[in-house]
Amino acid sequence: MRLLPCFKSHYLAASTLFFIGGISSSVLFAADSLGQPNDDEWKFTLKNAYINRDFENPAIKDAGSWSQSASLFYTSKMRDTPLEIADKPLTIGVDASVQYAVRLSNDRHVADTVLPFDTQTKSQASDYLKHGATLKLGYDKTLLKVGELWLDLPVTSIDYSRQLLTSYWGENLKSQITDRFNVEVGRVEKVSPRNQEGFHKFAFTANGVTKYSDGLNYIDLRYQFTPTLKGEYYFGNMENLFNKHYVGLDHSWKQQNFTLNSKFKYFYAKNDGNTFNIEVQNIGLLETLKVKNHTFGLGYQEITGKSAYPIPDGFLPETYFINWNTTGFFKKDERSYHFIYGYDFKDYVPGLNAMVKYVYGNHFKATNGSKNMESESDIIVNYAFQQPYLKGLSLQYIRIDYGIKTGNDFGEDRFFINYSKKF
Incomplete structure (x- = not known):
């Protein structure tokens, strides 16, 4: 069974998997059963991000920016305290983060979902700062966190796809009940979106009406039925906004x-x-076949009910979806199909891999009531330098082409230079 999530900041892998849909990057350091490192860990990251969205409609301003970030993350190991229960000590630890980004491009006076944007002055921020800290208390195979939370759950995932990372504020309790069964409960009071400083109340907007929530209460249960089959159930109550249930099954069949x-x-x-x-x-259903260096994927997702699927304000991606892309594909009554092909060039150029993805959605209506359809094509190329003196340096290029029958088409380029150093 996948261990309960800890914070992950491997930008290269995570950004790629963000486009695959619902797959998380692996833990990058030795950890205990609750995802805590065996030693104190500092991680320093640099990220240079160029993002440009070019709309075909000349009446819409192109959006984007060029920015540079420097971030530092600290994750402590759990240390014993003098207090004991049944001959087992209570443990304590702290985590902390500082994220800073500066705009390198000129102000386009348009919201680009990357940098903070002032709607009154119509200006992009020249820089912005995010920071947080977490107190951790542990006992045996149970861990309580209070403060900044890094969550990999429905509703509350980390967004690696732009510049600075989304984080949350609240409390959560994780417990490994058995080797197969993990439980997590929590209350998330606020969110720090990818393009805002500080922590803010959750909000949701529909039909021009915006309402706020005092917090998200949730429970997440994960069980390993067999070595190849695992399941997950999640319930989240976003107070005064909506309730969400999630059931997931994941099966792997490995052959030679x-x-x-x-x-x-x-x-x-x-x-x-x-x-x-x-x-x-x-x-949603997703089948992924890996044959040597090749990866093939086929997915289907269907939205049914009275409305589009509700996503909180603040550009919070629902990465658990089968078809979560730049444009989401979660409109009312929408049916979407996606196709993936990826190749790892490790036999020819170690560190290089590429992926193409195509998604087609239909069976939904435009605002004028006419039948509508949309599609998105993505090309993702990653390269991680293999030379020892360039360890931790990686490049990523993403090309996105979006088309819709009734609406606004656009093309988007994203280029990232990432550097990560652990010590």
Whole structure:
């Protein structure tokens, strides 16, 4: 069973997997059963991000920016205290983060979802700063965190796809009940979106109406049924906005020459209170076949119910979706199909891999009531330098082409230079 999540900042792998849909990067350091490192860890990262979205409609301003960030993350090991229960000590630890980014490009006076944007002055911020800290208390195979949280769950995932990272503020308790069964419960009071400083209340907007929530209460259960089959159930109550249920199954079939991974995902959301008319389901299937250096993927996702699937404000991606892309594909009644092909060039150019993805969505309507359809094509190229003196340096290029029958087409380029150093 996948261990309960700890913070991950491997930008290269995570950004690629963000586009695959619902797959998380691996833990990059030795850790205990609750994802805590065996030694104190400092991680310093640099990220140079160029993002440009070019709309075909000349009446819409192109969006984007060029920025540079420097971030430092500290994760402590758990240290014994003098207090003991049943001959087992209580443990304590602290985590902390500082993220800073500066704009290198001219102000385009348009919101680009990367940098903070002042709607009154219509200006992009020249720089911005995010920081947080976490107190950790542990006992045996149970861990309590209070403060800044890095979560890999429905509703609350980390967004690696732009510049600075999304984080959350609240409390959560993780416990490894058995070798197969993990439980996590928590209350998330605020969120620090990728393009904002500080922590803010959750919000949701529909039909021009915005409402706020005092917090998200959730429980997440994960169970390893067999060595090849694991399951997950999640329930989240976003107070005064909506409730969300998630059920997921993940099966891997490994043979000598190939590996077949199958994912089933079911989401159900319903309004909490009478402000919004929300009742919607999302059902998704994904088959991924790996043969030597090749990866093939085929996915299907269907939205059914009274509304589009609700996503909180603040550009918070639902990376658990089968078809989460730049444009989401979660409109009311939408059916979407995606196709993936990836290749690892390790036999020819170690450190180089590439992926192409195509998603087609239909069966939904435009705002004028006409039948609509949309598509997105992505090309993702990654290169991690292999030379010892360049260890930790990587490049990523993403090309996105989006088209819609009734709406605004665009092309987008993203180029990242990432550097990471652990000590």
